[in-house]
Amino acid sequence: MAIKVGRIQELNFEPFYVDMERRGIKLHDLAPVDAAAAVDRGDVAAAPVSLLESIQREESFQPVAGFCVAALQGSDSNLLYSKSPISDLSGVPIAGAGEDSTARSLVNILLTLKYQVRPGEFVTVQDPHEAVLITGDQALRRRRGMRGFPYRYDLGQEWHDWTGLPFVFTRWVTRQDLDRTDAALIEDTLYVGLEDGVDALYHVSEPRDRLLMLPKDIVRYVQGLRFFMGLSEHKSVELYRGYLDQLGLV
Numbered sequence: 212m213a214i215k216v217g218r219i220q221e222l223n224f225e226p227f228y229v230d231m232e233r234r235g236i237k238l239h240d241l242a243p244v245d246a247a248a249a250v251d252r253g254d255v256a257a258a259p260v261s262l263l264e265s266i267q268r269e270e271s272f273q274p275v276a277g278f279c280v281a282a283l284q285g286s287d288s289n290l291l292y293s294k295s296p297i298s299d300l301s302g303v304p305i306a307g308a309g310e311d312s313t314a315r316s317l318v319n320i321l322l323t324l325k326y327q328v329r330p331g332e333f334v335t336v337q338d339p340h341e342a343v344l345i346t347g348d349q350a351l352r353r354r355r356g357m358r359g360f361p362y363r364y365d366l367g368q369e370w371h372d373w374t375g376l377p378f379v380f381t382r383w384v385t386r387q388d389l390d391r392t393d394a395a396l397i398e399d400t401l402y403v404g405l406e407d408g409v410d411a412l413y414h415v416s417e418p419r420d421r422l423l424m425l426p427k428d429i430v431r432y433v434q435g436l437r438f439f440m441g442l443s444e445h446k447s448v449e450l451y452r453g454y455l456d457q458l459g460l461v
Contacts, residue, residue: 214393217241217249217258221348222422222429223280223288223436224259226408227383230400243311243347243381247272250386257385257397263313265382266452267461275394277440278383278401281447282367286435289314289367289380290350292360293342297321300342301328307344308333313380314346317366320454325373351422351432367435376447377437405438 218228218238231238239255247264249255250272257275265272282289289311293300300322307315315333322330334340343360345353356363370378383401385394412433415426424432437444455461 213237214257214396215239215255216397217246217255219243219246219259222351222412222419222424222432223286223347224381226412226438227259227278227401227404229408229411230403234396234400236397236400244309247384250384253386256389256393257383259381259383261311261313262379262382262448262451263316263455263460265384266455268384271387272384273387273389273394275383275385275401276398277444278398278405279379279438279440279444280381281377281379281437281440281444282371283377283435283437284371285365285368287354287365287432288348288350289317289346289365290354291318291342291344291364291366292353292357293362293364294360295341296362297364298326298328300326300331303331303341304334304339305331305342305344306334306336306338306340308335310344311346311380314344314366316455316460317370317378317451318344319460320451320458321366321369321373323458324454325369348422351424355423370447374447374450376443376450378451379440379444379448382440409433409438 213235215237218240241249246258247260250258319330322328367378413430415429418425
């Protein structure tokens, strides 16, 4: 039976998948917010999942080597827009209830510990709100601004300015009970994907109209990401984990 892997169809995950179907791996399309649950249920054997959810499910998930998506500084794909400066956002509702759980937790950490203000609750875009959290391709499309929200904050840049470290938003995980041979195949295809897939993004010749990105924009975006955990990324994850414990967010 073919191994099934969760595919998230967003720009920052593209490189990982370039060699999978050729190697007989079946790709199952998922929304980012559904990836962890799909691995947990066994719908897929592996997927890139939110860092927070990978920490919450450590007893059942195992990281695939060090594969991740991390912002070295700002990345344009995890943005907070607001009507007021971030230091004035105490208690205000933030639209973004359906966005990435790690990004939501990072907003709470930054507001509470960096800016010393009380975070408001996350609501839907239909509810009254004074700020908006957007992630992934939606954020890339709106990276230059959002009407009615003049203040823009890149969460990766905010974290880096505060800690001097990159921020890991996503990690690749498998189920703990996955057959070792299958796990090794997934790991090997991810290594090949990073080598060939990232190089392919550096040589894109056509614009991505859906994201309002020219080839040079894509290159700049990829240059701001890291796809494998190094010492700085491990330090960042441990610091983030400590803040989660401090604020009771795990």
